[in-house]
Amino acid sequence: MKISLLLPALFALTASAQTLPSTPKRPVVDTYFGKAVTDNYRWLEDMNSPETKDWFKAQGDYTNSVLDKIPGRNQLVETFVAYDKLKPVRYNAIEKRGNRYFYRKTLPSEKVSKLYTREGLTGPEKLLFDPIAYDKTRTYSVSSFSPSPNGQLVTIALQEGGAEVSTLYVMNVATRTFQPEKITAAGWVQWMPDNSSFVYTPRNSMDVKDPKALTDMKARLHRIGTEPSQDPDLFSRANDPTLGIRPEQIPILYLSDDYTKLYGILASVDNRADAFIADPSSLGNATLQWKRLAAPTDSVYSFLKLGSQLFLYSVKGTPKGQILVTDAANPNPSTATVLLPQGKLNITGIVSSKDYLFVTLNDGINDQIRQYDPRTNQWADVKLPLTGSAWLMTLDAPRSNDMILAVTSWKQPTTYYAYNPVTKAMTPSVFNVPATYPGVDELVVEEVEVPSHDGAMVPLSLIYKKGLKRDGSAVCFMEGYGAYGYSATPYFSTLPLAMLNKGVIIAQTHIRGGSEKGQNWYKAGYKTTKPNTWKDFIACGEYLVNNKYTSPTHLIGMGTSAGGILIGRAITERPDLFAAAISNVGCNNALRLENSPNGPVNTPEFGTVKDSTECMALYEMDAMQHVQNGTKYPAVICVGGMNDPRVITWQPGKFAAALQNASTSGKPVLMQVNYDNGHFTEDKAVTFRNFANMFAFALWQAGHPDFQASAQQTEMAGRK
Template identity: 35%
Template sequence: MGYASRRKDTKIAPYHRRNAGEDRMRAVIGLVAVAAFAAHAQTPPAAFPARNVPATFFGTVVDDPYRDLEDVKNPDVMAWAKSHADFARSQLDSLPGYQGLRSRVAELDESATASVGTVRLDGKGTLFFTRRGARDNTLKLYQRDTKGGETLLVDPDDWQKETGKPHAINYFAPSFDGQLVAFGISAVGSEEASIYVMETASRKRIGEPIDRAQYPAISWRPDSRSFFYWRQQKLEPGMPATEKYQNGRSWLHVVGTPASADVMVAGPEVTPRMQVRRTDFVFVFAPPGSRFAVAVVSNGVQREAAMYSAPLASVGKPDTPWARICDFADKVTWSAVHGDDIYLLTYRDSTRFSILRTRLSAPDLAKAATIVPASERVLVTLQAAKDGLYIEARDGAVKRLMRRAWGAQAALDVRLPLEGSASLLATRQDVDGAIVGLSAWTRAREIHAVNRAGKVTNTGLQPLGAFDAPTGLVTTEVKVKSHDGAMVPLSIIHRADVKLDGTNPTLLYGYGSYGFSEDPNYQAMRLAWLERGGVYAVANVRGSSVYGYDWYKAGYKTTKPNTWKDFIACAEYLIAQNYTTSARLGILGGSAGGILVGRAMTERPDLFAAVVPLVGVLDAIRAETTANGVPNIPEFGTVTKEDEFRALLAMSSYHNVKDATAYPAVMLIHGVNDVRVDYWHSSKMAARLLAASSSSKPILLNLDYEAGHGIGSTKQQRQRQVADYYAFLLWQTGHPEFQRH
């Protein structure tokens, strides 16, 4: 599972054996916690006592003065973290402009009539989708028939009423005939989903839930009464947390029978005809309209996958005759099935990708036909429908939609009503057309249906709200020269009346991992920043794939420094062009984007006024000791290999903090229930900065005890988080409404 949430708890290893000195340290922490809680909320909590736990890798000694904060179950550590969370909350709540900003963020967010998440189709063309209404706190699952009638199927609030805890729908899949829907639901942002099955006509739940089903890998069989799913292994007492995502398997479940009767169909030591490591994930799919099943083998984070095919009727029986379609070395990153054919998106011949076709009955990649050749555009993804193959393609700052009709000789552009970002939301191999999301930097996403004739119709699933198409905003697309001459795309959004005089509070955002690119998107809450004269800038640094696979690999493991150096170049550009100054520039990055903003700050602390790492990866050296750290080794590296250790040390913000350095203001935001990035990344970084920074600027640890990585957060949690980081940045960039006098 990637640190990011776009693709598809860690219980920390037990506190190591203590000696008398450690017992004294625990007593000190206890006194610190008591003192902090006794103090007024505006009094900064005491520092956490440093106790270095050095480690040596390939002759290099790596210090770790706040290793004790990893023991998040230790009562003293918990008390210290809570005291800092309370202090951060008091600091934000007492800012003069905070309450007004938070009210405005809520008003903007709730102005939208609806916000749609995932969309799926059944074999009759019925739409299934998650949507959050204007007054809803969570996404709910609905069904819309071909005549437009809608039915509410799953409301997470029902689970909250039963348990007292907020719940969220993680994923769902309708059966072929639409009479059943399987869905995963989890509590308090944990992503620890259990699968439920519901009759769509009666809303009656069938059978018992299936736990340990974190991934959205449900695939119904044509009988509409059974499905494949992936399940992680059960951690037995004494097993380390790093085993959590290893040795998982795919299963076949028949609706109405207990999970104990399910048949194991793929996984390590299950399918001898596949090459599957203990750390691999194997997902089995039954594509509509095909006689074959497809198994996808992934390591969890890399885009490349190995794939196998077998007759669908043979899956679940002894010695299923799986035939290899492609291996990791074939550089295939996506696929779609139509009948007996599989279409493969690959960068084998071009880093901008091409599409190949081979047969599922006798796959042979060496003889595969090129269906869509490489071009200047970057092919992003593909989906099959009854009328053709639909393809997303990135063309500079625009993402377009193409279709290659079955039997046609070329893929042609679908004419769309908006030039910005086109994203494929749903197709189905036995249904004509596609469901597509269209958005831009200054216009919210609307959901359209494309029919076989190429006609595009607004579905009305997500009507524009009062603030979803604002006027008076300007978007500028530029390319910024980085440290080595690479040209980095930078998108800049602001009010048309903003003067380029260097006085504007500016927020620079970036990510730069897993090949994820920042496509044009709109969020009404962003207006709360822009209305106050703020500039909002988004950098597509290396590590994204905005220019294809080579752009991604130029910000990966040993080349990772390019990501924050590109980001620094974009910051310098904004200053040079008089958008802002270093005293008015803040940066924001989430999850793996924590590497980006953390290292930009530690390399150039003079360049920024404020930094917000959001659920950030900040201690890259210790990351692989966590449950989700192991699956991320292919993306970032391991300390067991010298070149990768040195790359991890270079990208670890925590280990690059220097004593007696004037660091900018920092607010570290984290959900305590995060299963992707353990929250001790933020607490360790906070402790280190508090000890090292020679400036008087605040270091805040902002923790949410009912949130995780952001997946499953309620609307109110999202609103508060956005208000928190906007207020913090406006405070630290000198906006007059947010200054204490």
């Protein structure tokens, strides 16, 4: 039976659900550079208002009442759990200090990882910290950890409910006991070589909804055993008024791998380094003596010190990137020597071990890695075991050449190899645990290029089971991101595998805003050129329909986070192209992004309403502002996490409200509200439920037979 024959029963399930909460329109008119813009749902931005809280609660309850009745939803969760059990143990975040290894380990029966240590690769494993046992009344997970240089102390950052806002503790490794102090709203740290102090940059608040949590932050120094409230401010707008630090820039301190240089970074979403250098011996001074290392105009994406040289990954005048080298003591990007010139492949990153520099390059989809020995000035290729994505993890860069090479592809689960850059030998790592998943051998990977609205050729990756009938009847799940220059490189996940094994086509778009074709590709989906991002996505959908991979009644579109701009504008521009859409923790109200806690730091990527040109670009990106009354929109599920510090819940919430009031298609628009989640979470049980909800809703609306009500269910729903 063709899926299209099941379409008349698509909406019967909602008949037995509770009533969709209504959302009143309360117009607020803003004028931006002469343009009047009406916001009917501004009142939803007050997350402390009882009325707003009640609205989100009612929307979430209604959504759950619908999702709970979708056939196949619970079976999806069971499939995720079953696939997870096929890998008996998972290791990640592996660090080495001397001969002591630190790492996270998760068993299939565990929701979150535990922290372990062992002496040497074959030494007995010891449990260092279990976040669940630490407080069984809370849902803690380890957001990060950092061992001291001698491996005798380790910082452990605990977060709750996927909030990404952590409390930092210091543990004595030998006794597994905590020091008395704790530091709130802190996570990542950089230890000093004395093993008794570290630098860190805390948020201003533990509240993810605090609009000032990420402004005027301060990099501090903490000495073990002292009161955190007395930690000195080393690097900030207040402490360094001559450096031109903006309120939204995040000051971060860290040392070179050999501890001889102190770097200060003013972090934002701008990939270009805004960086300074100082002597670590000046840490005892009231004010550090900073020298400029790289300004944003130098277009240095990253840098690292190796011996007496500083290596720079730069894109200045080279859209595909180049590697420069300069004196580490007195770096100057403008006079640096070109070590690796721009070539056909995109340079995407650099790392180092004790003696070697490694450069990752990409052909738009697949990675290559080259290594460089500064002592001999010799280059060599790292021979990868498969095509796909690859990255090197340095375990103890200042003292060791020990490395782990990780590789994955659309069909290959992530595999760890121990890599020795001296001998170039590659062997399976002791931390690699193979797993065999059903259906993988039956998958086909097809890489094509699709003409967009302006003739640009957009890469599109297709994964599907052998024997696909190109008659338009298959459900297709198409995803895109297109922001910050992030490329959609191949990866393996059991979540889409569950859909692939049900005959669903997975389509990964490589749209402008990513860097698949270099920096020009990124800048062609950025600020004023952002419309290319969703127009490329639409072009990919049209290609899939025109070539009969799928049809508009079976096409699903999904965008996550900044991808909310993509999916929101795709369905408001071409509502007829999609059966269903998912805005997962999506930015759907770009014009108001700066009024959210994480908004100001994102202005380098999307723009600011304070600039007339950028303001109009933000209006064009704003999906909520492009919802038109009386339009037949596809079925939509918006997802928000109440603990999300990146995209505040009212962003997808306002979009859902606008669609519910405007759409005349009769198709459901749901607002899923996660109270135990943030932007994402490590908790597998929450993750599996969240993705099963999104996937089941979309597959139901796209007519997949495993997610349709039976004739009996449809008849019973109609009687109620």
